[in-house]
Amino acid sequence: MKAKQLISLTCVTAMSVSMLAGCGSAASTGASATESTKAASQTPAQTPAQASAAASTTAVSTTTAASAAGTSAAGSYDTQALEKAGKITLTMMVSGTAYDNDFETKQLPELVKKKWPNVTLEVTKLPDDNYYTSLKTKLASGECPDIMLVQPMYAGSNACYSLADAGYLAKLDGLKCLSLNKDNSGMTYKDHIYGVSEGVSILGTYYNKSIFQKSGITAEPTTWDDFLSDCAKIKAAGYQPIVMGDKDQYVLQFGLYQLACSEIYSKNKDYDDQLRAGKTSFTDKGTWDHVLEMYKELYDKGYIDASQSLGLSASQAITEFVDGKAAMTFDGSFNAAALLAKGAGGDFERGYFPLPGDTGTVSTATCLSAGPAVYANSKYVDGCKELLDYWFDGQSDVWKAFTATGRNIVTYGEGADSTPNYALFKPFIALMQQGKAYHWSNQAWPAGTETTMEETFSEMVGGQKTTVNDITKGMQDKFKDLLDD
Amino acid sequence: MTTEARTGKKDKNRSPVFTNKMYFFTIPALAFFLVFWIFPVLQLFYYSITNFNGINYHYDFVGMKNYVKIFQNGTILNSVKITLIYAVIIVVLSNLIGLGAALLLNTRIRGKGIFRTCAYFPALFSAIVVGFIWSYVYMPTSGMIASLLTMAGLDGTSFNPLGSFQWALFAIALVEVWKSFGTTMIIYLAGLQTVDESLLEAGRIDGCTEWQLIKMVKIPLIYPTITINVILSVIAGLKAFDFSFIMTNGGPGKSTKTLMFQIYEIAFNDQKMGRASAFSVVAFFLIIMITVLMLFFMNKKEVEL
Numbered sequence: 106m107k108a109k110q111l112i113s114l115t116c117v118t119a120m121s122v123s124m125l126a127g128c129g130s131a132a133s134t135g136a137s138a139t140e141s142t143k144a145a146s147q148t149p150a151q152t153p154a155q156a157s158a159a160a161s162t163t164a165v166s167t168t169t170a171a172s173a174a175g176t177s178a179a180g181s182y183d184t185q186a187l188e189k190a191g192k193i194t195l196t197m198m199v200s201g202t203a204y205d206n207d208f209e210t211k212q213l214p215e216l217v218k219k220k221w222p223n224v225t226l227e228v229t230k231l232p233d234d235n236y237y238t239s240l241k242t243k244l245a246s247g248e249c250p251d252i253m254l255v256q257p258m259y260a261g262s263n264a265c266y267s268l269a270d271a272g273y274l275a276k277l278d279g280l281k282c283l284s285l286n287k288d289n290s291g292m293t294y295k296d297h298i299y300g301v302s303e304g305v306s307i308l309g310t311y312y313n314k315s316i317f318q319k320s321g322i323t324a325e326p327t328t329w330d331d332f333l334s335d336c337a338k339i340k341a342a343g344y345q346p347i348v349m350g351d352k353d354q355y356v357l358q359f360g361l362y363q364l365a366c367s368e369i370y371s372k373n374k375d376y377d378d379q380l381r382a383g384k385t386s387f388t389d390k391g392t393w394d395h396v397l398e399m400y401k402e403l404y405d406k407g408y409i410d411a412s413q414s415l416g417l418s419a420s421q422a423i424t425e426f427v428d429g430k431a432a433m434t435f436d437g438s439f440n441a442a443a444l445l446a447k448g449a450g451g452d453f454e455r456g457y458f459p460l461p462g463d464t465g466t467v468s469t470a471t472c473l474s475a476g477p478a479v480y481a482n483s484k485y486v487d488g489c490k491e492l493l494d495y496w497f498d499g500q501s502d503v504w505k506a507f508t509a510t511g512r513n514i515v516t517y518g519e520g521a522d523s524t525p526n527y528a529l530f531k532p533f534i535a536l537m538q539q540g541k542a543y544h545w546s547n548q549a550w551p552a553g554t555e556t557t558m559e560e561t562f563s564e565m566v567g568g569q570k571t572t573v574n575d576i577t578k579g580m581q582d583k584f585k586d587l588l589d590d
Numbered sequence: 591m592t593t594e595a596r597t598g599k600k601d602k603n604r605s606p607v608f609t610n611k612m613y614f615f616t617i618p619a620l621a622f623f624l625v626f627w628i629f630p631v632l633q634l635f636y637y638s639i640t641n642f643n644g645i646n647y648h649y650d651f652v653g654m655k656n657y658v659k660i661f662q663n664g665t666i667l668n669s670v671k672i673t674l675i676y677a678v679i680i681v682v683l684s685n686l687i688g689l690g691a692a693l694l695l696n697t698r699i700r701g702k703g704i705f706r707t708c709a710y711f712p713a714l715f716s717a718i719v720v721g722f723i724w725s726y727v728y729m730p731t732s733g734m735i736a737s738l739l740t741m742a743g744l745d746g747t748s749f750n751p752l753g754s755f756q757w758a759l760f761a762i763a764l765v766e767v768w769k770s771f772g773t774t775m776i777i778y779l780a781g782l783q784t785v786d787e788s789l790l791e792a793g794r795i796d797g798c799t800e801w802q803l804i805k806m807v808k809i810p811l812i813y814p815t816i817t818i819n820v821i822l823s824v825i826a827g828l829k830a831f832d833f834s835f836i837m838t839n840g841g842p843g844k845s846t847k848t849l850m851f852q853i854y855e856i857a858f859n860d861q862k863m864g865r866a867s868a869f870s871v872v873a874f875f876l877i878i879m880i881t882v883l884m885l886f887f888m889n890k891k892e893v894e895l
Contacts, residue, residue, distance in 0.1 A: 113615075120618050237858070267645060267646070412748065413730045563841055582663070
């Protein structure tokens with residue numbers, strides 16, 4: 106009896122210990138920046154995700170040598186790092202949905218293996234929400250993948266600037282591929298570059314060329330008045346001028362940011378920087394109130410039908426467009442595939458133009474896309490830098506496979522002008538090269554400001570008593586509140 | 591040596607089977623529970639007085655600032671109002687429909703089993719699937735209801751509940767009722783089985799109509815079941831998140847931003863873990879208060895037989 110008790114007790118103890126071992130404190134590999142010791146007391150046991158607990162059991166402590174290399178003076182790096190390293194495994198995490206012969210998860214590891222037989226690249230691709238949570242958990246536990254996807258400026262949960270500020274990203278100033286890009290400002294924080302953009306992303310107005318023809322419109326509008334009169338012509342011909350899926354409130358940004366480029370940024374490029382410094386405000390006359398009034402006009406005149414749009418999701422609106430039920434929709438280059446798909450409307454030709462303002466010159470909301478960045482505490486910082494330099498050099502096998510997917514709009518290197526749908530995007534890139542392209546507003550704001558803008562704008566066009574002043578005041582208050590911390 | 595052998599007295603509280611060493615067997619489950627449930631909740635209280643943003647571990651203590659802010663800018667009042675309306679709608683409708691279905695399906699009719707299965711069917715689907723499908727049912731102009739209205743000759747184009755500031759909350763509450771009335775029905779059916787047939791016979795002999803039987807005999811006897819169902823529905827209502835997230839994303843405007851949805855938004859969209867933790871702490875106390883009050887109130891009304 107006593108022996109049995111003893112054995113049972115031993116088993117119980119063993120089980121408890123093995124379970125709790127997974128939650129051990131790997132405080133030394135904590136996500137704190139290399140300088141501060143304050144956060145060292147944070148243990149990964151705090152995260153409820155069991156996965157992270159299991160991961161840290163098998164954790165290999167990242168050495169301080171690697172972090173020293175990451176924060177070393179920007180400039181040259183060891184361009185033969187991968188050749189010299191023995192058999193190593195690099196890990197990479199990106200967001201998105203995997204497709205057939207996926208570039209990141211299938212083609213990239215194969216091509217990397219071909220170039221460096223001693224290097225195995227492991228890529229994980231997760232849908233957006235999972236990606237953000239997973240990335241945060243991994244950063245918190247100190248088990249971050251060597252390469253991760255970051256958004257430009259302050260956009261979203263994996264914003265380049267926020268991660269750089271927290272000390273998670275390695276400086277990439279020495280990379281040769283960066284000089285091939287004319288403008289890296291979206292990935293530059295405090296004079297150092299922290300990410301390599303995968304190309305450019307565009308916000309524009311897709312339109313149905315056959316409806317335009319039937320309505321008697323011969324050319325794309327270049328002024329706001331032209332645009333309004335085109336909408337009137339389409340309405341007179343019996344078609345719905347614009348369809349938007351306003352139930353998914355984020356789509357409001359697609360039209361508003363295009364107008365913001367024409368009305369605000371083309372007149373004052375540093376508007377958002379001044380906002381942060383407190384020198385301007387959203388409530389300043391002639392800035393956002395003007396943009397909001399212009400966009401509201403489309404609802405007032407019925408060119409966007411608020412009684413329908415507020416109940417349509419973004420994908421339902423895209424279906425309406427491809428079914429030929431509306432002439433135009435505001436959307437980004439990232440949705441080109443969905444908008445060019447064949448629907449009930451048949452095989453009509455699509456066009457894409459930047460929404461014009463009333464300043465006389467056309468500007469476009471075209472800016473750097475998200476792209477890979479290197480984890481500052483990775484063991485193979487120089488190796489990752491070498492890999493990125495090879496990927497983005499404009500001529501390597503990886504580059505060619507990368508541009509062939511057609512999911513990125515690149516501005517240099519081989520294949521830049523033969524990516525699918527390049528004809529649609531060419532005018533935007535031309536504008537960008539003339540210096541008439543600006544960032545998407547939310548990239549410069551603390552995340553959450555745009556939510557207030559979207560909420561209050563839907564209230565306004567939905568018949569609630571909200572006014573444009575309420576919207577700008579709401580945005581300013583939220584902006585100040587978010588910046589406060 | 592046992593206590594008995596040493597002192598000659600038998601320890602009345604010692605059971606020969608359940609010795610003290612048995613408590614060690616609770617350690618794994620207890621440890622698991624503490625680490626993955628209790629500790630994170632306590633952490634919530636800790637983070638609520640900081641300005642942690644979820645990524646950067648260089649945060650500062652800000653005292654009660656988070657709490658002050660959420661009361662100041664009216665977000666918590668808006669969310670509480672919306673959540674309470676939502677909870678009331680689903681408690682009332684879910685229980686009425688569940689009770690009605692249980693009373694009907696407790697009678698002797700053919701195909702009772704099939705009807706019960708059909709009524710329970712919606713509860714088996716995940717909220718994501720249900721929400722997604724219903725957003726196509728509610729879609730303006732080409733959605734299911736709008737098309738049916740057009741076919742019936744009515745104006746289908748003006749039907750847009752998810753885009754309406756007044757009706758969006760009601761529309762998503764209706765979907766939750768559709769999904770959950772099966773569960774309440776099952777619990778009511780179980781409760782109705784405990785009603786003694788002889789009482790109902792006695793009532794019929796005394797000349798009661800069916801409705802009087804239901805009102806005077808059946809319902810008082812199933813008060814415990816009603817208590818359980820109402821409490822469960824209230825808790826489900828106060829935790830409402832799924833359909834706001836799937837079907838309307840908090841919109842239009844702010845009209846479907848329930849408590850849990852608002853917490854999610856502050857934590858993951860605004861990236862303010864500290865503020866969201868403060869919000870969660872307030873929500874935590876609110877839900878406890880409401881649940882305790884309800885339990886107290888309803889326990890008093892239970893009839894002892």
